[in-house]
Amino acid sequence: MSNDFVMRIDTIRKQARQHIDQGPITSSYGADRERVIKVLNEVLATEIVCVLRYMRHYYVADGLQAEPVKQEFLEHANSERDHADQAAKRIVQLGGEPDLNPAVLAQRSHTEYAVGQSLADMIKEDLVAERIAVASYQEIVRWLGDGDPTSRRMMEGLLADEEEHADDLRSLLAGLPST
Numbered sequence: 231m232s233n234d235f236v237m238r239i240d241t242i243r244k245q246a247r248q249h250i251d252q253g254p255i256t257s258s259y260g261a262d263r264e265r266v267i268k269v270l271n272e273v274l275a276t277e278i279v280c281v282l283r284y285m286r287h288y289y290v291a292d293g294l295q296a297e298p299v300k301q302e303f304l305e306h307a308n309s310e311r312d313h314a315d316q317a318a319k320r321i322v323q324l325g326g327e328p329d330l331n332p333a334v335l336a337q338r339s340h341t342e343y344a345v346g347q348s349l350a351d352m353i354k355e356d357l358v359a360e361r362i363a364v365a366s367y368q369e370i371v372r373w374l375g376d377g378d379p380t381s382r383r384m385m386e387g388l389l390a391d392e393e394e395h396a397d398d399l400r401s402l403l404a405g406l407p408s409t
């Protein structure tokens with residue numbers, strides 16, 4: 231067993247010297263790289279659409295109840311921006327290109343740019359979007375499995391944050407006087 235491992239290290243050392251232009255991608259990468267890049271571009275689009283929706287809600291939220299809700303919208307917008315950053319960086323590490331073409335972002339996003347009119351409607355639309363992100367990111371985590379642990383860990387982090395966002399919105403909604 232230990233001899234096998236030494237043999238494997240020799241192979242790994244040899245292979246690491248080949249294709250050095252691929253940076254962190256080695257022969258041990260166990261996922262379909264092109265497909266992972268494509269899926270991460272969908273995640274990137276989802277995050278950007280979420281940033282835009284939260285920003286809009288932050289700027290238009292008005293009224294007596296609005297102040298704490300506005301702060302939550304702003305916090306979430308910043309968090310989604312950080313998620314977009316993580317996804318884009320991982321795409322580049324994988325040798326892909328982050329696609330930020332505004333003309334196609336909305337089509338590729340898993341969530342919609344739905345804007346509510348009342349404060350309650352805005353929170354509801356955001357909650358729906360978070361629930362979509364939670365469900366689709368769970369699928370992505372399962373699909374990545376052991377093939378690309380780094381991308382999977384990143385997606386697990388995003389998933390945990392989206393669950394927290396959904397929980398924040400649920401309690402904000404419950405705290406509104408007439409919903």
Ligand SMILES: [Fe+2]
Nearest residue numbers: 277309310313
């Ligand atoms: Fe996010």
Ligand SMILES: [Fe+2]
Nearest residue numbers: 360391392395
């Ligand atoms: Fe979120």
